[in-house]
Amino acid sequence: MERNLLGRVVVTVDVVEMGRALLGGAVIGASALALLAANGRIAGVSGIVDGLLARPRVERAWRAAFVAGLVVGGAIVRAVFDDPFRGLGTTPPALLAPAGLLVGFGASLGSGCTSGHGxxxxxxxxxxxxxxxxxxxxxxxxTVYLARHVLGGAR
Amino acid sequence: MTGVAAFLVGLAFALGLGLGGMTQPARVLGFLDVAGDWDPSLVLVMAGAIAVYGAAFPFVMRRRRPLLAATFQVPARRDVDGRLVVGALVFGVGWGLAGLCPGPALTALASGDPGVAIFVGAMLGGMAAHRLAEPRAAATAARAHRPEARTGRSRDA
Structure with a gap:
């Protein structure tokens, strides 16, 4: 925590970063709105992906197209933004598989993730x-508290 | 046509995630690290998204049908059950371990980092495992997504 000469805590607020975050959120909201207006569907990423695994097959085409859009969008993000995937590769590989399992199982059991619910x-x-x-x-x-401050681990 | 729309929405969604910094696990973990050097950006991203979606949602739902599909499918359930709470809990632990959730993980596949591919593969495995463990619950969700399902009857978010 940063303190000034009088010992008061100083919180540095980066206006540009805050603006970017708000604007990014607005773009996400507008995209989700477009999916509702055009296709009448909720833009919940885990629900869309989970539906791809359904048997019998239900509405596969638009779900696959959405996922393809995310990946292609990711390529644009990689080309346009500065250090867009910061922190990727710092998580120990041995944790990534269990983390993914928990995220997938939990999102399906709980009927949604950060986009659908959040x-x-x-x-x-x-x-x-x-x-x-x-x-x-x-x-x-x-989880982050345990990993960083109690176990004092890798990150 | 719904496929073209979904592709463009996915593309724009990824750009929003990138602009908001949500494709950076360092930033997401910084937000979840309330005892450390807290990064508020995830709150701002959610605030921006909720402001836009929340403000326009009632106006979109006033239309009789979507532009390209027969019906709106918006979840109608309001009851909080054990599945929801345990699922969110399990999801949150995984999210806190990696700093990745489904949207940013799929977007970050473009980074070429092998760790993301492992995460996404495991995520699909987790979803498949849920279908095996609870075929009934999974089938209910799938049925609710069929085009003939009435508005407001879908069971998942």
């Missing part, structure tokens, strides 16, 4: 989504 559901005032968002944020914060 953005679309919270916007609609859905009690389920508000509870889910609070729970996964607390669980995420507790």
């Amino acid at each position: 953005v679309c559901g919270v916007s609609r005032g859905s009690p389920r989504s508000i509870v889910a968002t609070v729970v996964f944020m607390l669980a995420g914060a507790a």
